Amino acid sequence: MYLTVYLLLLAPAVLAAASPRLSRHLAPAAAARMLAATMAVAAVATVWGLLVLAAGGLGRIGEVVAYTRPDPAALAAADPVPRTLGILAALLLACGLFRLTRSMWHRRREIRALADLRGLPTAGDLIVLAHDQPDAYALPGRPQRIVVTSGMLRALPADERAVLLAHERAHLAHRHDRYSALGEMACALNPLLRGLRDQLGFALERWADEEAAQAVASRPLAARSLARAALAGTGDGPTAALAYLRQQVTARVRALQGSRPESRRSAAALSASLVTVTAFALADAALALGRFLEILHP
């Protein structure tokens, strides 16, 4: 039974190593969905695995046994988890849950701070900020808004402005904020998933790029818009961004210069089966925990 638990804790590491490679063979929308599903399963596997280990290890501590009064023979047969491992698992779990709470709290605070913007008069779904620095972003929630600086609108010709608006609308229409929130939460629970979160961020941008290219019916136009916006945005903007994020724009432009990406069936099947196997391990560990709790407290 405990082999499954260790497999469960190994799963996030395996998924974190395999998924980025698999996602490269998927179209952006499929890649984003796959990465999000992977992160969700990996996060749940982390919590569940640690929970089972913590219960198994802490269940042997004298005070707990004195309280729960299990059948000693059954306990000895069922429980090969060393006490220290149980304590370690409990600590890691507490740490992860703390980080999750903190991350969710930050997010709540941000959403509240941005709420006032929704009260501003808008042109359709567009809010223009008087600012020379070119910038554009999607404001998710209700009602959804596209926020663009006057500098960005001046930097792009009419057809390329249409690409920008279509890109931000794609973020809003497909609720990309929910994907990235899920990514942040999974990452808080298990820092091993950080790479996947960055991959997910990239896939979401590519997804919106592809939608924008379709909306204006031209991939070269979409590539041009992105390149010009990126060049205009470079200047006295924030330089603290990660190197990975800085590479994103060039990679995105290059992807738009190529043909429309399609998912390879083998990659889709392989990623689906990885997630399924982990889900099975999850179910098995759940049964194991149930049996153990039964022994602890008949």
Add this chain to the structure above:
Amino acid sequence: MPSPHHEADAAEAGTRRPAGALEAEVMATLWAGDRPMTAAEVHQQLGDGLAYKTVLTVLGRLHTKGLVEREPVGRAHAYTPSRAAAELAAEEMNAALRRTGHRTEVLQHFVDTLDADEQAALRALLDSTD
């Protein structure tokens, strides 16, 4: 969800544009122009099968909302985006960012910053296609 108001917009604009998109496009066009534009000029920029009257209606609506200012030019009006409205929006945004205290994760930015090599590569792309 599109309100009845937005559905009316979509009907006016034909089926090609999503709800509310025409207002956004007209607003973006006015901001991109470096001088006041008449409805005819906006109509010409947006083009593609859009009725002149529709553009005029949208401009009127933007004016009512206080997003656009207008001055008479002969028998027509010339429109400029309201700087005051955009400055108010910028202030609201700054206040919100101050309250979050750090770079927010909720917003999805269109682009991030580039290094010198990437700038050169992108410039080359634009030069080759312009």
